Amino acid sequence: MNGADVTANGAGRAVEAKADPRAPVAPGVRFGGVSFVWRPRIAGVTLLLAVAGFLVFCVSIGVGDFPIALPRVLATILGRGEQVDEFVIMDLRMPRALAGLVVGVALGVSGALTQSIARNPLASPDVLGITSGADAVAVFLVTVSGGAATAVTDLVGLSAAALAGGLGTGLLVYFMAWRRGIDGFRLILIGISVNAVMQAITTWLLVTADIRDVARAQAWLVGSLDNRSWGEVHVALWCTLVLLVVVACVAFQFKPLHFGDEVAAGLGVRYGAVRAVLLLCAVLLAGVAVSAAGPVPFVALVAPQVAMRLARCPTPPLVASGLVGALLLTGSDLVARTALPVSLPVGVVTAAVGGPFLVYLLVRANRR
């Protein structure tokens, strides 16, 4: 006998049932007309992640050929540092560190959105063709010299052209997956197919290209934060902020979509419009990240899953996912620069760190 039987026979007419004051519904935070659900675990995890991310960010800034101790880093960031520190930190190291944060947040949020929209943890921007599309365009521009390709590169720059390639591929996948709505599996299958085509094109270009061009292309193909300038960081930062504001505005309407289109429609959500806006934001965020750091693998896939498990949420929490992304990217960059005899591109480390960590979380979850 289970609970349903007991209630059917024992509780009598449900019509007479009064609210059970002991039923554990989520507590709320309320002031004036504003009210939110209070979830201590998510709030705590988010706060911890923010603190940890900031610390790693500061440590990362302090590490280098001219080491700066943490208190001096903090003083400089607050505008009360010495002049030497100020030059090294603000002019030399800040762009790289900030780029790491921005790219990490963008990838984490982008992954959380795509995974939620497809209702499938496999649906990261990497899988949906955004990264491979950017790769193919970038490699094409680097390896095919002369004529239109050089003109495009000179006109808009490699990053912007790659961004356009990534967005174009992402939209292509979206429209091909569209069939009276978006089905998660279909989106992923089409994304994987388009990915394969884009990777084939990239490989073909690399095989047939001049060896010096291949070396340049290879530098693009492994995501890296080397040699970021303030200009590039500003563009990425502002684009990301604007996109995050849009996401924050729409996020509330998005909640019922975790239960599928029909339930969402029943709850008064215009699911087609909400999903289109958020998927576009996810594609743009991933595109911004790719244009700022090249294709950094695995962050968008792993960050939301890690955030979910840390915060014990059934769905990827947006803020925590972004913070895990930032922590993962900043931490990986720190490791890439310090722990190994040769300085590695950050993309190598994110894959090497992120993959095993996700496996660890999954194995632990299975044992419980």
Add this chain to the structure above:
Amino acid sequence: MVVQSITGTETEGDGASRLAARGVTVGYGARSVIDGLDVAIPPGVITTIIGPNGCGKSTLLRTLSRLLRPTGGTVVLDGEDIAALRTRDVAKKLGLLPQAPVAPEGLTVSDLVARGRHPHQSWLRQWSSDDAEVVRRALAMTGVSDLADRPVDSLSGGQRQRVWISMTLAQGTDLLLLDEPTTYLDLAHAVDVLDLVDDLHESGRTVVMVLHDLNLATRYSDNLVVMKEGAVLAQGHPRDVITADLLREAFGLRAMVIDDPVGDRPLVVPIGRTHVELATKATELL
């Protein structure tokens, strides 16, 4: 008739139909599943749509709930064309439970039921004290208060369906549309869920549902809509509608209709080809 509403406000049923389809034509792509159908849902009773597979039952329910937009005709909700209403305003009047909904793994019962408050919330007002109270009442009404902090995926099929109905109740509408609420449930749990649906009806709600099982539909409905090939074949009280002739016409089913030994409704006894001892007698009776 006084409706005991879950939000505490009481509304008077006026006896007129609140939801009706007027000459609706619905299709997927070029194929039309329903062609020029008229149906009015009587208030305060349980209406069940029955019919053979592929006759357009679910399509009709989905059209009535605005999930599908008819290519012709209109669906009228409280005197207004439902297509002209805002999605959110429809959700404040009409609760919908689709077929076999799936919750994210690990989501708790109370969080799922709480989502039913969505149409009444806004970005700044995401969890008022009213919301908490209504959710508690919805949990109690469906008998799942004790399961409130359990993950939905850890429950049995019958409990899970109660939880989903609870979410629809938390929406606070007195019009409920349920698409095959007993799918995947064994008979005992199906009866349990339908008893709950009857409780909701007793408390004054109007229920429209799609069911496969003819005898359950007959037992639990006051109004049957029998469909065949996208059209309404018959509509009315089960006692007036369910006859051997109708079952043959609608389903191509050879069956005897007898008096339900435990109720005041007819009972369908399918005949089939084998294991029928009174085959000749049954044939004579038909």
